[in-house]
Amino acid sequence: MITIYDIAKRANVSPATVSRVLNGYPDVSQKTREKVQRITTELGFQPNAAARGLATKRSWTIGVFFQDHVNSGFKHPFLQDVLKSFKDVMGAKGYDLLFFANHMLEKEHDSFAARARHRNVDGVLLLGVPRTEPTLNSLVSTGIPCMSVDLDLLGPRAGYLCSDNKGGALKAMAHLVEMGHRRIAFIGDRFSTKPGHDRLLGYQEALSQHSLTFRQEWIAYGDFTEEGGYAAMQQLLSLEERPTAVFCAGDMMAIGAMSALREAGLQPGPDVSVIGFDDIAYAKYLGLTTVAQHKDQMGMQAAQALLQLIDDSAQSPAVLTIGTELVLRQTVHAI
Structure with missing residues (x-):
């Protein structure tokens, strides 16, 4: 079995130097680092995770809390894309992801803080966790580095990242107004998430900007699902005075809304314009006009910010906002 002593002998350096290279310490010259890394690859050396943890006082794991209010698991396209880029950045730095089971936190030992401590994770990523979760404060108080996506979690070692949800909503509404629409409905989020709240604020502000009546x-x-969008659109279609356009706070709800329109004998676009938010992968195949979130950038920047917190105890937590982009397709028509 290949050991660090074999690598040290071949590289003509000390075993301690090999250990420092393998564990990512910066106080090794670039030339020596490259030589040790090349020889490590040539010999096929695989460092022992437990030994690495003892040397660096790290577990080399990142805990991921995903609280799913609609029990979709990891099926939602937005979640998949954010996690992929987050995983890629963390994996390149030698970290594995530990996904905590999704269940209600009813007892003290089930709290985010207790579970993160029990697994001795080096950092935490939170996805889909609502502002109303009662155990968030205990997690922040642990001092474990944390980054959350779409949740405004703040603390000495906790930061967050989100898209420009309000700005994206303003872009969507401005496009609908430009296309002649004045009766614009909104299908939003009943779960008090930050994205849902901010997109509603953008909708309301746009009405005011364009002198439209709320x-x-x-x-x-809805609930950010296709079924939720379908039911919400049915509700809007039952009104005596129907809207001519609908801004949906998520693409899945927009897809459900389009299904409800077709079932009612109406065409999305020519009869009722529909615009979504997310730009999930198959939105383009449905011709859905939407506001694109840069999901790869969200995952990558969340990972980089979390790594900075882990590596530097003096690092201030980041608060990051990622821009959005309006993507024009076929579901918005002029009137």
Whole structure:
């Protein structure tokens, strides 16, 4: 079995130097680092994870808390794309991801903080966790480096990242107004998530900017699922005065809304314009006009910010906003 002593002998350096290279310490010259890494690859050396943890006082694992309010597992396309880029960055730095089981946190030992400590993770990523989760404060108080996506979690060692949800909503609404629409409905989020809240704020602000009347009956709520969008659109279609356009806070809800329109004998676009938010992979195949989130950038920047917190105890937590882009397709028509 190949050991660090074999690598040290071949590289003509000390075993301690080999250990420092393998564990990512910066105080080794670039020339020596490259030589040790080349010989390590040539010899097919695989470092022992337990030994590496003892040397660096790290577990080399990142805990991922995903709280799924609609029990979709990891099926949602937005989640998949963010996690992929997050995983790629973390994997390149030698970290594995540990996904915590999705269940209700009813006892103290089930809290985010207790479970993160039990698994001795080096950092935490939170996805889909609502602001109302009662155990968030205990996690922040542990001092474990944390980054959350679409949750405004703040603390001495906790930061967050989100898309420009309000700005994206303003872009969507401006496009609908430009296309002549004045009766614009909104299908939003009933779960008090930050993205849902910010997109509703953008919708309301756009109504004010364009001197359009806010009408409560033109607000319908889904749950970021196709089924939720379908039911919300049915509610809007039952109104005596129907909207000519609908802005949906998520692409899955927009897809469900389009199904409800077709079932009612209406065409998305020519009869009722529909615009979504996310730009999930198959939105383009449905011709859905939507606001694109840069999901790969979200995962990558969340990982980089978390790594900075792990590597530097003096690093201030990041608060990052990723821009959005309006993608024009076929579901918005002029009137």
